[in-house]
Amino acid sequence: MKQTYTLLILFTLIVNAINAQTDLIYHIDSGEGAFTTNLDGTSKNLLASYTPSSSSLANDIEIDANNNKMYVLDQNGKNLIQYDLNGANNTLIYTYPTNPRDIELDLINGKIYHAMNGEIFTTDLDGTNKNSLITYTPNATNFLNAIELDLVNSHLYALDMNGDNLTRYDLNGNNSTTIYNYIGGTQFPSDFKIDIANNKIYHISRDNTAAEIFTTDLTGNTKTVLTTYTAGSSLLYIDIELDVENDYMYLLSTNGGLLDRYNLNGSNKTTIQTYPGNYPKDIDIFKLDSTLSINNTESNQNEIAVFPNPSSNFIQVLGINGGKKAYAIYNTLGAKLKSGTIQENDKISIQDISNGIYFLIFENGNSLKFIKK
Template sequence: MKLLTMKQIYLLITTLSLITNAVTAQSDLIYHVDSGEGVFTTNLDGTSKNLLTSYSPSATSLAHDIELDVENNHMFVLDQNGKNLRQYDLNGTNNTLIYSYATNPSDIELDLINGKIYHAINGEVFTTDLDGTNKNSLITYTPSATNLLNGIELDLINNHMYIMDINGDSIIRYDLNGNNNTAIYNYTGGTQYPTDFALDVENNKIYHISRDNTAAEIFTTDLSGNSKTVLSTYTAGSSLLYIDIELDIDNNHMYLLSTNGDLLDRYSLNGTNKTLIQSYPGSFPKDIVIYKTDSTLSLNDTELNDTEIAVYPNPSSKFIQISGIKGDEKAFSIYNTHGIKVKTGTIQENNKINIQTISNGIYFLIFENGNSIKFIKK
């Protein structure tokens, strides 16, 4: 039987997931948090605006951050002034309080493989389950003029979290359990104040935004903070100040949100081809997140028939073992997230597949009958 293409698999699994979860989105979307209006979606080019939930900013309400759990049909919205984290369905309904903070929260990040939320607040970084229970403190510190942990990004493949210290002008890397802190990048001289960063783990890159009082840079380093490459510079001021960056690696794009000037720009990943995507006139944009239709692929097992196939351990560094294979040997192929085939072979029930020779990253194990399983090589 001919193997399905990655696009065919994405479309088929997406259709099944949309039916199961009643998700109405039919294409790639941007979810916007606009404190002057609410949460809404647009297409990746900024068209077809759809308001999901509205509110007015106040001393007790200021939406600050958004993250998506597409598999469970949820979005999480962080309310900085209200000191709470709320969960909605992806269409903006079913508002549920997930967590109340004693102090102002600054950022959250989801670990959907292990079912955890990573929270960064004034003085602490901790995890909870996705429902807000089982708090586990990872990092505690005393905020100061030189120490204030703010933005957080996860590298689940290499067991790392990266945290931006906005007062210390640095990015610090920790293990996911909060141990082994390492200064990765210090923003010294010139454009020395970090405003946001994003990880491209597969390509070993960090995308940075930094500024001083007037000048600003968009640049990359590797995941260890080395090999700086400036992609674009601009004049920071009342009409332009980027505070948020999101990556769309598949389409060779990065999106940058400006709180001054109230706009969203899109660039190619090399810093060229600047395009205005969205304007927020008289409003307060705070965050965006990109919804990709292929993100509806399961983070554990994805099945296209009744065969219960599982992969373990997941993540793994040396081999994966497959259970649930019925009958004779089955042909398989392994693809990376760019649709490139990296390994082929045949396998029977409980056989192992050696993955030591492939690079760290996210992969899809695809059988000739159409079954697809997502796994992580670390």
Template sequence: MGKITNGENYYRINITYSNNSIFEGINQEWTGTQWINSDRSIFTYTGNNLTQVLNEEWNGAQWTVVDSYRDIFTYNANNKKTAYILETWENSTWEEEERIEYVLDATGNRTTETEIFNGNNQYRVEYNYDTTSLLSDFFHPFNDKTGADYIYEDVPHVNAITSQTILISNPSTNNLEVTARVIYDYNNQITLNVQNFEASNNVTIYPNPSSEFIAIEGLQQNETVSIYNVLGTLVKEKYVTPNQRIAIKDLNSGMYFLKLENGYTIKFVKN
């Protein structure tokens, strides 16, 4: 897997499999004369469940955990995901940076999704369902999750999802407040939000493209940013500080729009 820009090599990913599951992915960059290692991800499984992804940096001679991070996943007895934890290597120990907790009902539907950053709730998504209908009876955008792009996420909906409400932390009150709602219509097809985006010339995203993290350069204050896919569907919201990294490894590959509170947006690509 690789990328060619203007006819020239840019980067590539070497993927190794074990028992038909991804075991290792090594990112390499092209110097103009040779490929050099950049970073790698090592995947650990318990049964069929992905439980950890260790991301190490190449220091020019060997792989090292310095400036590295790891993703940890927990599951319930029914093999449904209950938490995602991001830890970074700080002063010879792993420290939690971000956590997303999932609550499920008895059927296996994800009812809430809460992001916790530095011990504080940043956002929560609440899901509602038609418990008389199965999602598998409809055409929908949550299926066909196969391949490396979807390895981080399972299908969290058993019944037909009818709506989701998004709550974002108000930094003034530290309370979660409703900011958006998505309604799904199954009469003909699922209706997705359509956003109008206005480009910003003063704020940029780096690195772009990226496969793991992005940061916002030129942000003057703390604020909540929203990430939309090309269909206009909200896929992530986060309260950030200037130059704070935003994890995007859980997003599918493709083009996205990051929207600021003032309505301006920046386009970026997830590898």
């Protein structure tokens, strides 16, 4: 019993030390490069710089902190470049035959989901082993612009900017379902983000002059408008990111070159960053209190942990911050056995699963290994 309490104290001290560190926003500004700031926009740190041109225009950034990598999508150059998190050691991962639009990382299965004009496909993290999921003919009413992964429920969401639709697929590209239609051509969707734990999708849509930020549930119903703004030459939101734990959403405006932060209910707008290059394209929020991944589970067991482990009846997660976290339990063959939401001190029953090794996987792809005995 004394050893158990000692472990609990150790976990608490380590988690508190982690949480005292600074969370980061990774920014892509095509007029400057990739840099980080704190979540309030302070302490800017330039990582990689370049000059935008007809053959070089960064459009997206994604973070794999557990492998110390960031991925930058060059839309004009039709390349995906991998860097170390400090901006060093750039490596060409993939060259596209036509313009790429978006990427998402599946760090559970070691995959990159790519969206380019005409196709959504996966590769391994090193760009090899391409697997085509969805093909289409780009035209005035069919143009996929953004994708998001729901790894808990095994779904892929694709935003059709020209057709004004948000469509949900299985992760293998099967079983398409239209989740939301953006008023049949009078509105143009810009971006969306999924909050699995609270069963919400956050949407950005606009017409030629007016725009709104709103939520629906994961099936596209129960619309709630959070805030409206006048879209124009000085303000046009193209990217949305969520920090649910701190009750914030971040909205990136390519027109005007700024990053605004709101509360999740649409109140308390604050501009936290202006971009000297005036070509901001994307941000990615990295939370230091949730850096676990299946690729680095062992080295992180002392940061945030499953307890007791091994266990026969139930597990708890030590070191969860904020509100509810969506999770799923997978076996070593990749089959999902159960899912739900938890928060600090909640117990997950594992009495109904067989003895063996399992992975507790969270909505952002982070994971913890545990043993059922």
